[in-house]
Amino acid sequence: MTSSIATDPNRLLPAETGTRTIARNLLALVEDLPIISPHGHVDAAMLADNTPFPDPATLLISPDHYVTRLLHANGVPLEQLRVGGTTEVSPREVWRHFCRAWKDFDGTASGYWLRSEFVNVFGLDDAKISEETADSTYDAIASRLADPDFRPRQVFSDFNIEVLATTDDPLDDLSAHALLAADDTFTGRVLPTFRPDAYIKFDAAGFAERVQKLIDSAGDGKSGYAGYIRAMENRRRYFVEHGAVSADHGSKTAQTLKLDEAAARELFDKGMSGSATVEEADAFEAHMMYEMARMSVVDGLVMTMHPGVFRNHHPGTFERFGGDSGHDIPFATTYTEALRPLLADFGTAEGFHFVPFTIDETVFSREIAPLAGFYPSVYIGAPWWFLDAPDAMLRFRSAVTETAGFSRSSGFIDDTRAFCSIPARHDASRRIEASFLARLVAERRITEDRAAEIIVDIVDAAPRRAFKL
């Protein structure tokens, strides 16, 4: 096992000897720093209840659409992977499918962190993951998962996580977060994140009922659009009181729009009655992005935005397996004109933080870096969808740094629901940051002393700064 690339001290570092040495030295400064994860999808209740982890397939494969999609592409039907709650096969059979296709993950981002997780968290020998050994690796992981020491809270501590943000429904009572905050035996910070997408997109399933419930429960007795806005404000405040530092928005595009109240109300009413066109739904979402920024200026929640993904591209798969089943496909997204209404009014507002993420690499150098290079509110979001992809991370740094330097970015975001993958992802990020900086040092663009300061800033101070931690 000493020869595994998952434990190789030079993994993900540059090949050129001199540069690699610099990278190793830089990495040493940050590899033991605590993990700060200001955006992700881990379930707070799992930590609050310290729920034992499920079987290996249910933990590692079935819910992770980045993993199941590539198996699907290579011929494994999703029902053979227990995707979307299907139960045609046993978890063990899911694992066998995965092992059979394991080699297809070589070179992928998922492959990097899966390998690291298998070796470093579950103690597997990655050279021996194969169809032949599927049952024995399944048993080995299952045995580890059954270990009473391998429970969420202990793992949280073992992973050296200091801050973990979850993603939550606006009407969530946040009791799990409250329980954790009140528990002196749990020292990490688990913070809720306000995520109102399903209350903003007219085409979200059950939109009208959900919104009515929001208004009824938090609208201070107001009705319609006025009650809706009030309820949003109230629930955001509730989140702030429960430790939230940010509100996240998976908007269709980056478009923002300032409507007067009458126009907004008219769209809202159409949305509630199910009579809005696609254009009207888009306009309302753009308006609400503006409103969310306005609220952020007041209540201080950092505003993050994740636009540009065509959700549920394949209708047949969506019908059978539901959302998050592997066919969310990015499309071209632009920010310069789209964000102008929001930034014109709030771009220089005191204390406002706005973090645009993108899955369209073309905007890194063209739009995102110049925006963050001027507006005090704009922090460059980590390269969404390429977060743990080494080459993509390097392209990201190369694209944004020459315009905006190192001080304007969000820090690493793992954005994961795969709890046990968190250390692998942050490790990959730190190695790539070290690699990028080492190249700049080796090419005599920055000094080694400054690189040392910068890597600590990127890993530790940047997320605290951007997310007000």
Added chain:
Amino acid sequence: MTSSIATDPNRLLPAETGTRTIARNLLALVEDLPIISPHGHVDAAMLADNTPFPDPATLLISPDHYVTRLLHANGVPLEQLRVGGTTEVSPREVWRHFCRAWKDFDGTASGYWLRSEFVNVFGLDDAKISEETADSTYDAIASRLADPDFRPRQVFSDFNIEVLATTDDPLDDLSAHALLAADDTFTGRVLPTFRPDAYIKFDAAGFAERVQKLIDSAGDGKSGYAGYIRAMENRRRYFVEHGAVSADHGSKTAQTLKLDEAAARELFDKGMSGSATVEEADAFEAHMMYEMARMSVVDGLVMTMHPGVFRNHHPGTFERFGGDSGHDIPFATTYTEALRPLLADFGTAEGFHFVPFTIDETVFSREIAPLAGFYPSVYIGAPWWFLDAPDAMLRFRSAVTETAGFSRSSGFIDDTRAFCSIPARHDASRRIEASFLARLVAERRITEDRAAEIIVDIVDAAPRRAFKL
């Protein structure tokens, strides 16, 4: 000549010594494998008839618009290059023009394979290609071309070509292919490819007459749109019977559209009568892409698509020299929304293979890799227009691999009409694949053992898999 970069064993490989050694070892595994060329523009009749090659300029310069365009940009009028059938100057004078400008090709993709071809196929000393030696190099090539051993069939064999696909008109009788298939002395496979562009684009010269001929000859007596669709189906089947494995489409964009039969018929009738608008022509082409996919599901032809090129950008040049005269210019193309109608209905259809190519690099990571990372039907087309450009190939692999791995791509496509350049192009591709994999090994992202498996898969198995060979 031993110092020529065209014969240097390290050509196109990384400079860093450790990485280069790994690349050399990987290359050794594939450099002698047979050539599989599933898409290109060589003329089957040339092989069937074993026609002697023409003079050097007519073989190497005049018909290759990637070569003539750069000469034109640097001031050589196209009539001085015998482009488009012009005959103002002698072939020897064309060659002199080329030699005068030879240095301008340094660093270009065309320059790489031309140099390789000159040295490795024609035995020139590339250090001595210049205006001064133009006549002697012309004579040297001409002498080689006059050699009775240097005929298409012998060259085909010397090049170690196993499969060569041509590109053919739907009404071609494929007699050349039949002759080759029936000839026991010819052991290669020369496969036709169904290319119906000129029968789909309303603005193709002679569209209505051509389509009427198609209907009359293969429409089973039906007329109009019904006859048209039937004739397409019949001619595709004819191609399948003559060994075709794919149908290729040079569509304007990647747009697909499902029209009902009445709407399609209405557009078709307008196209036939010459009264369709540009929008209607585009809609019909988009609909026919959908239809072609439907037919592929039935008859098994792999569907390839080459969208996104503004053909014949300069009207004056087009009028005088016709198409393929060097001014086809790419434009921004998107796939995620455009392909949805097609993929919604056929993306998971049993046995359907769809290979989108692109000349818009921005979609590699944003759209193509995610689509191929989910849909079993989608194979990532090799980087069209950058097929033999080393840096562009490396950008391609870097962009798609972290999402889709190595298992979802088409393998190398040479797409060439320059028969004698085929080995140089495949050699360049193999060297770049070795370079990319060697870097991943050197950076400890994949193991050297897996890299060895992967490069053999990429070079040999991938094209067989994607193109059902």
Added chain:
Amino acid sequence: MTSSIATDPNRLLPAETGTRTIARNLLALVEDLPIISPHGHVDAAMLADNTPFPDPATLLISPDHYVTRLLHANGVPLEQLRVGGTTEVSPREVWRHFCRAWKDFDGTASGYWLRSEFVNVFGLDDAKISEETADSTYDAIASRLADPDFRPRQVFSDFNIEVLATTDDPLDDLSAHALLAADDTFTGRVLPTFRPDAYIKFDAAGFAERVQKLIDSAGDGKSGYAGYIRAMENRRRYFVEHGAVSADHGSKTAQTLKLDEAAARELFDKGMSGSATVEEADAFEAHMMYEMARMSVVDGLVMTMHPGVFRNHHPGTFERFGGDSGHDIPFATTYTEALRPLLADFGTAEGFHFVPFTIDETVFSREIAPLAGFYPSVYIGAPWWFLDAPDAMLRFRSAVTETAGFSRSSGFIDDTRAFCSIPARHDASRRIEASFLARLVAERRITEDRAAEIIVDIVDAAPRRAFKL
């Protein structure tokens, strides 16, 4: 100071030893060549009058929006930087703000040349630039600026500038240029550039008055659109007579359009009366780009185009501080279809030179290189906005070279108003060209002999060729 990265002979060169050695050898061939700067924003009057330089902050910080924007992003209000003529604080206080934030420039393009300028022009020890030493570095620079030997003309000579183009209003009398041309003691060439943006964009402040003045003074007695066109022609000729070699256009997009005279006149009249829509203003600008090309064919001025920037993105900042205050943000720009009207009519016109610049990197390989790889008139503009950004320059060369080689580009453009930064920018460019070529040599793609010829051509011959110098 010997350890400063600003004086390190290996600065900006590749880390790999073999490649670095090649780069050093290539660099040696060009590092002492004179500076040719065919496009920039230095004030000719400063040279004509040999005006002493102002204080350090007024020279180096306040007017440079690439510098002030990053300070602003990190929390320094623009009025603390004396931007836009504000005078709330002293120049010394501006310098203190800058020193406090100096570390934020590490890794940025501005940081590279500022460091070089501080060390190599002003003799600072860059390791000691900090908040603590702000007053002493301010005094050191001020002392250097007060040196009677440090005047614009002497600096011009010390910098080894051979050609410097300025950017000028069409009604400028060019007396400063005339004075310099007539002065035998001044041996450099300072050339005016015709820049008519403010006379073409209907929304430019004071458009109608300015245009009327143009017509009155140069319209040969004609009025309206006819007088306008005549005046443009006349003023261009005046510029030619005063040494101008190019006309520059900061158009909104790359769109061009050929209108008949009646249609153009109608738009012009609406623009003059303030009644034009945004679409009409855009159409008129597109038409005028076509007209400018037509005039270039006649009078020989090289046409350069800088489209694709959303000017003055933040309204509040624009109102208070005016234009060029750091919030010009690029957006997606396309060229293939947009330039077609212009290139269809003038793309192969004898002697016409057209240099498109872009801030949208996606068009380097997709559109710009293919256009320049065919049209004799099209020269690939240096990577605008990334002109002195090492990684971006390398991406640029990688993107365009494999299609268009090295013969079709404009050569380096510094585009700067920061006179004292000129040597640092050209030095960075030469180092990056050497780095790129060295990699091609090390990877055995081109020979070292050819690389030596190419780098001299790029640095010296290319700008002379593209700009007819």
